[in-house]
Amino acid sequence: MAQRPTLEEVARRAGVSRATVSRVVNGSTTVAGPIQEAVRRAVAELGYAPNLAARSLVTHRTDSIALVMPEAATRVFSDDQVFPGIIHGVSQELEAADKQLVLMLAGSPAGHARVRRYTTGRHVDGVLFASLHGADPLPGTLAALGIPTVCSGRPLGEQSVPYVDVDHAGGVARAVAHLIDSGRRRIATIAGPQDMVAGIERLTGYRDALAAAGLPTLVAYGDFTRDSGAAAMRELLDRRPDLDAVFAASDLMAHAALRTLRDSGRQVPQDVAVVGFDDISSAAYTEPPLTTVRQPIRQIGRVMTRLLLRLAAGEQIDQATILPTTLIPRAST
Amino acid sequence: MAQRPTLEEVARRAGVSRATVSRVVNGSTTVAGPIQEAVRRAVAELGYAPNLAARSLVTHRTDSIALVMPEAATRVFSDDQVFPGIIHGVSQELEAADKQLVLMLAGSPAGHARVRRYTTGRHVDGVLFASLHGADPLPGTLAALGIPTVCSGRPLGEQSVPYVDVDHAGGVARAVAHLIDSGRRRIATIAGPQDMVAGIERLTGYRDALAAAGLPTLVAYGDFTRDSGAAAMRELLDRRPDLDAVFAASDLMAHAALRTLRDSGRQVPQDVAVVGFDDISSAAYTEPPLTTVRQPIRQIGRVMTRLLLRLAAGEQIDQATILPTTLIPRAST
DNA sequence: TTGTAAGCGTTATCAT
């Protein structure tokens, strides 16, 4: 296996200087036709491909963007579709900008350290965070280093990093209003993890909405997964067998609640109404189909990416961008 | 925002040479204690992080591995879980090796070109392909360039690139045998796309199994998605209203078939038995729970990764690695 | 329009 050819060798073969080859490779227009032709031929014959490390060492650009998911792979690729949706949106937008997506999972401390090394090592032109746990200082650190950074979800703690989030409170308020309108009065919630802003804000939304209506609250906690939803639902039924509605902070938990309710002999929606949050694609396929609060997940990814690219281009961007949520009524209420 | 500090500046601050700082940063043991200490302090004070491009320019390593999915993001992040499962497995194994995962979606021609540029540009130490369409020449090209490459699924065409695949034929044979054993005789299939090896082999498996049993075949085509499965199921019912079993080449298509059958007034499994392929996590949650052929998806990712790392380390590896499939009987048969 | 040459920030090979 021959050594990979360099600019030098292409130049020699084409009978020109390295600089000229570089110009042709990078599409400069100031090179004479026949020379361009000769260079291209040499490139093709040698199978030349530029060494990206060498290039970015001088240009200070890498044309790639990191999307960091501070989660174990198990969480990211549950059938939750939230992370995939964000990835999808990001990748669409990056595709349009002809930039490369570098996906980094950072569930473990080692992963977190690796991400830090990679991003601070100038290996990417910017960093996107999809979800944050607790008050992770990394986004703030990167931003302080001058590395363009955008988060999904308001970062907890002191950091002032631009972010994109959805209107959690508004969505929950509409869901609860919908339940109240249909006569429900004993409305429980299966809350999400309280170290994540989505979990926190949805629970706050529930509390505020019930308080405004003068109704009592009933809370059990899950971590957005199906298993945790089933456990929480069982707990709620134990504590309050006569509850007549449940708002789950994720569709996955709502789905498990549906099944748990049925297993307990209750009818949905006759005995208990169920509302989820997310509107993942299988929500329309549950039994019965799930009423839920839709959040425009893919849109989050797209908006984050556009903001990041503008930031990287030196533009000023808003500190917060909030996207709307919508109630999607189906048969579970 | 000050310019990022370089080795040089750290060296000056610590009162040593660049070489010494490099040694400390890279964990060399041949540096005296007090000097190490001084260097570390300078690194911390300056917030120094090595420039990865400069490093890989000389080391010829990047400590990152590309996972290429020649698919549109829509396909990759459907709720299919196959790609996510592979990503998951790969990322687990890469985590153990402390290497960075670079995920590349290459659904469009532009994406494909970007991937080619990136991988041939020595931006990664090796390349994993998760699924291939048609006889994509890229894996062969990379392998010929001496870039460690491993595919998931046997590459079509002339290429001799090492790959990992599952025993499609064996799994399908067991599924069909299971149907025949339970008295089914008019067994249709919803086949996958015929430009992908998984689609091809599962259909071949079905044909072989039915031929061996002396039963007639009935085939409709989908592309592994739910929508295509619903359409294919309707077509099958039109053509053969009295069919008594369906083998779908993916769980998503099987799920849609379940629903389509019910909508047509048929009972599953009384009137029609349904078997899927994949065993995605929601297969246990369909109505009724889906009998399916489990393929060890995450394992595919792990095995591919281990092979790639060995290849990158200069070891010899097998051309083909085939993982077993298992029939998971549930209520749909 | 083309070529020359000076870096870019590391690591690695030598001496010392």
Added chain:
DNA sequence: ATGATAACGCTTACAA
């Protein structure tokens, strides 16, 4: 054990 110094492969003033 530490320090010069030469690469690594590319882009980009600047000169011609």
